[in-house]
Amino acid sequence: MDTSRQTEHPRRSQDPQRNGPAPRPAGGLDPDAWEQPSTPARPRPSPRPGLNESPPFEPPISAVGPLFVRRLERIYSWRVTFSVDINSRPTSHILGGYYRSRRLVRIYAHDSKDGRRPLNELFDTFLHEVAHHLEYTEPQSFNSKVCRRVRGRMHSRLFWQILGELKFRWADLQARS
Numbered sequence: 001m002d003t004s005r006q007t008e009h010p011r012r013s014q015d016p017q018r019n020g021p022a023p024r025p026a027g028g029l030d031p032d033a034w035e036q037p038s039t040p041a042r043p044r045p046s047p048r049p050g051l052n053e054s055p056p057f058e059p060p061i062s063a064v065g066p067l068f069v070r071r072l073e074r075i076y077s078w079r080v081t082f083s084v085d086i087n088s089r090p091t092s093h094i095l096g097g098y099y100r101s102r103r104l105v106r107i108y109a110h111d112s113k114d115g116r117r118p119l120n121e122l123f124d125t126f127l128h129e130v131a132h133h134l135e136y137t138e139p140q141s142f143n144s145k146v147c148r149r150v151r152g153r154m155h156s157r158l159f160w161q162i163l164g165e166l167k168f169r170w171a172d173l174q175a176r177s
């Protein structure tokens with residue numbers, strides 16, 4: 001498995017007091033593979049909904065990947081195909097990863113403590129990993145001749161521009177429907 005080009009994304013600690021130095025990754029990962037994402041963590045929903053709340057809709061894991069691809073189709077026409085793996089191995093810090101050599105977007109669906117992650121959180125991770133894919137495969141779609149990722153920094157300005165565009169389009173679609 002080629003891990004030298006993968007980017008994996010840890011969850012930002014929900015307790016700012018405990019934001020110590022990030023643990024070092026196992027050998028083979030990019031040295032910056034544990035960099036914190038700059039998106040703030042959302043509060044987690046209560047694991048036991050109150051009597052008046054119905055639990056959020058949770059499609060079976062096997063349906064999540066196709067669902068996310070269909071959602072993406074409504075907001076963006078990508079040029080280079082990629083695969084999606086919704087992985088059910090529980091993780092505590094890693095939300096997902098993009099494996100450049102295999103053009104693989106991987107999403108970890110289960111938190112080792114809280115169980116299955118909410119669908120909107122998984123979709124957020126999906127868009128994040130797709131933004132990595134687009135930065136590598138079609139930077140020209142975002143007015144850049146080349147991928148702007150620089151060694152030692154996981155997220156370039158171009159990356160955030162791409163992710164911002166995807167999130168804007170999705171929010172815009174939600175607002176109109």
Ligand SMILES: [Zn+2]
Pocket residue numbers: 007008009128132154155
């Ligand atoms: Zn990333």
